[in-house]
Amino acid sequence: MLTGPARRGRPLLEMNGNSLKRHAFGFVLAFSTLAAAPAWAVDVDDLLSEGNKEAKKPKVPVFVIPFQPVWKMAKAELVAETYKNVASEFRQAGFDLQSYDLRVDAKPFQDPSARLAKVWARDLRRAEQYTQKLRFRMAKKHASKVIRQILQNGEHLREPKLLCRSLALVAEADLRRGNAGRAEKILDKLSAQCDGAAASQGDAQLSTAFEEAMADADGRRRRRVAGELIIRADEPHAQVYVNGRALGEAPVRIKEMPPGDHVVGVTKAGLKSWGKVVKVGSEAAEVRASLSAKLGGARKGEMVQALRDNQLTTGGVGSAAKLLSAMGKGAKVGIFGVVAKEGAAIRVRLIAFDNRGRVHQFKPMNFDTDFLTTGTEMFGFADTLKALNERFDGKSLKADLTMIPDLKRANLPLRDLAWAAGSGRAGPSRRASRDRGPLQRRTAEDRKREAEERARKRDQERKRMFEDRKKRDREARDRRSARRDVQDEDRRSGPIRRDDRRSRRDRDDRRGRSDRDRGDDWDRADNDDRRRRGDRDRDRDWDDDQDRDDRRGSARRSDDRDDDRAAGGDRGDDRRSKRDRDRPREAARTWSGDDGPRRRLRRRRGRVNWGMVGGIGAASVLAIGGGYFAYQQLTGAPAEVNVGVTWNTQ
Structure with a gap:
């Protein structure tokens, strides 16, 4: 069997039939691929050009x-x-x-609650000071300003004292000034919105009449039917304030809510607060706070x-x-x-x-x-x-x-709270005495003794107010008298006496300062009385001298008239010369002072008889109008002429 290199190096004719078939199929596939390549290239170019056209098309x-x-029902x-x-x-x-x-x-949201609280506390201190000084009109002015601003910015009220104490000072001022009806309305609001602890925190001491009227307001509040107030918010963990009192997180349901107006505020850090004055009746009232971040406009x-x-x-x-x-x-x-x-x-x-x-x-x-x-x-x-x-x-x-119809709003479960109102203050000593031992009943003697004590306190307060009023009137009368004395002295003194008056005023000031340094008030009062008596004596002497001069002048003029009457009419020139000689003396008598000409007194302006002036004017207008009308009637052309002509032919 041949090895790999020898096998790869054998001639093509020595291959079997399967090998030839595989090689032929490879040649055919390669030739077909090369023949179809230009068509595929055209299709790919078309696809790329269409994509580029879509990409280049402007959006x-x-x-x-x-x-x-919607309603914060979806998270961010x-x-x-x-x-x-x-x-x-x-x-x-x-x-x-x-x-x-x-x-x-x-811009970044800044909560103005702290700044407004400082402004309200400053005005409340001024009202307290004016109440201590018994200036109830000014006290009511500053306290009413605090109440008005709190009602306009209820979402920034964080402390019940500001509202409750302001209402108490306004009611006290109305009672002291005799406005019992107006004070009753203010006390009804105070009884419904506040408790006695918040209303009694202050420097000024309230009167016994205020305590009695406040007790009556509490009785009227207890006789009315209480309602409910439900407060919801569109943000979780939002804090609820009612009349400045913190009630925890929303949602909350407040039971036994006294009828009337209540200041409701809902806050959350970083969001714009929400506030509203809600009117509560015998039925349940529900409000929903919408908190939002501050936007640009x-x-x-x-x-x-x-x-x-x-x-x-x-x-x-x-x-x-x-x-x-x-x-x-x-x-x-x-x-x-x-x-x-x-x-x-x-x-x-x-x-x-x-x-x-x-x-x-x-x-x-x-x-x-x-x-x-x-x-x-x-x-x-x-x-x-x-x-x-x-x-x-x-x-x-x-x-x-x-926007989305038929959308149901999801509500969180409510927390139930009971509202506490009234003038009773629950302090530690009172709570301890109430918890220890049985409840003591008041007898008729106890009620009589309490009524007598209240009457005694009321009489003492009236006497004190009467004495204060007398003291203020006396001081005002003394100030007016001193002012009149200074004006009379300025009117009598002339340019020659100004230096004397200035030196006397400086001497009096030095004397007053030395008296104040010694603390001798009685001597100062005696000096003032002596000075006033001296001024009155000087005025009396000046009036006597002026009367004497007037009598002498009238006698002299009567004698001159008798002499002229006896001498006859040939002394007209002498009479004129005599009258001319008397003119300086007449002029001298119109000047103030007892030792020569000084400053001429201010002459009183003569009164104008406006009735006569009006009558003369009306008569003049009627006369001119009547003359003009008569002139028009006489000189006008006739509007129509009727002429009748009769011919007699016989």
């Missing part, structure tokens, strides 16, 4: 508002996965999706919040149309999208819009958790979107549109 831009979860990861699958279907159809970043103009925030509430509003469509015109980069059509997870199904809804605010509704879609039915559910969406880019066939939104 249609589409503006996309980021998909939003699920929303992102849904958008990825929907975008892939559109991109395969030749669209270029341009997603807009809603936070492009947004109020209109964008409203649009996103509406989408998260499963609503498409007309304002949201208008905001989206403006964004499309400004940020679309050549896109003619934009898309809204919302996502919600209901059980094992993922529900999606798309809405197309243009820059004129018109919308086109796509049918709702239901995806599975693996997104295997995306292509089936979105069948025909790409063709519709191409037609909308060529010619938008849509309608303007007349009313709010529900």
Whole structure:
């Protein structure tokens, strides 16, 4: 048997028939392959050219508002996965999706609660100070300012003292000023919203009348039927505050809630807080807080919040149309999208819009958790979107549109809490005395003694208020008297006495400072009284001198008139010269001061008889009008002339 090399080196004629057949088949196959190669090359080139044409074909831009979860029923990861699958279907159809970043103009969110709490605490301290000074009008002004700002910014109230103490100070001011009806309304709110511990924390001491009125308000509150308040939030682990009192995480149901207005706030770190004044009646009231991150602009925030509430509003469509015109980069059509997870199904809804605010509704879609039915559910969406880019066939939104119809909202289980209100303060000593020993009953003597004690305290308080009022009136009267004395002194003194007055004022100031240094208040009071008596004596002497001068002048003028009457009419020149000589003395009497001309007194302005002026004016107008009317009647041409002519032919 031959080896391998020898076998490979044998001649072709020595091969058997099977070998020849194999070699012939190989030659035929090689020849056919070489003959068909040009045709295959042409087919491959055609396929590659078509692919390049498709790749070079420009894609249609589409503006996309980021998909939003409805009622927070879908997590952020699920929303992102849904958008990825929907975008892939559109991109395969030749669209270029341009997603807009809603936070492009947004700033980091800063919670203003701490800053507002400082402002409210400052105004509350001012109200406390004015209450201590018995200036109840100013105290009510500052306390009312705090209440008004808290009601406008209820989501930032974190402490019950600010609201409760402000209500207490306003009620105290109304009681002190005699507004019992208004104080009763404020006390009803205070009894419903707060407890006695929060209302009694302050520097100013409240009156006995306030305590009695507060007890009456608590009685009225207990007689009313209590209600319930249910608070929910669209974010997990959100903190709930009612009237500044922390109640834990939402959702919560508050039982035995007093009827009235209550300030509700829901917060979560990093999100914009939610607040509202809720009116609670005898029935259950329910509120739902919508927490959202701060976006770049109020209109964008409203649009996103509406989408998260499963609503498409007309304002949201208008905001989206403006964004499309400004940020679309050549896109003619934009898309809204919302996502919600209901059980094992993922529900999606798309809405197309243009820059004129018109919308086109796509049918709702239901995806599975693996997104295997995306292509089936979105069948025909790409063709519709191409037609909308060529010619938008849509309608303007007349009313709010529900994005996903028949969607049921999922609710977490509620936590039950009992509301505690009233003026009773549960301190350690009172709690210990209440827990130790049996409950003691009050007898008639105890009630009588308590009534007498309250009456005594009320009388003492009235007397104190009366004395304070008398003291303030006396001080005001002394200030007015001193002011009048200074004005009279300035009116009497002239340019010669100004230096004397200035030196006397400086001397009085030095004397007052020395008295203050010695602390001799009684001597200062005596000096003031002596100074006032001296001023009154000086005024009296000045009045006497002026009366004496007036009497002398009148006697002198009467004597002159008698002399002129006796001398006859030939002394007219002498009378004129005498009158001229008397003029300086007449002028001197019109000047103030007792030792020569000083400063001329201010003359009183003469009164105008406006009745006479009006009558003369009316008569003048009537006379002028009557004359003008008579002139027109006399000089006017006759309007019509009637002439009768009779011919006598006889």
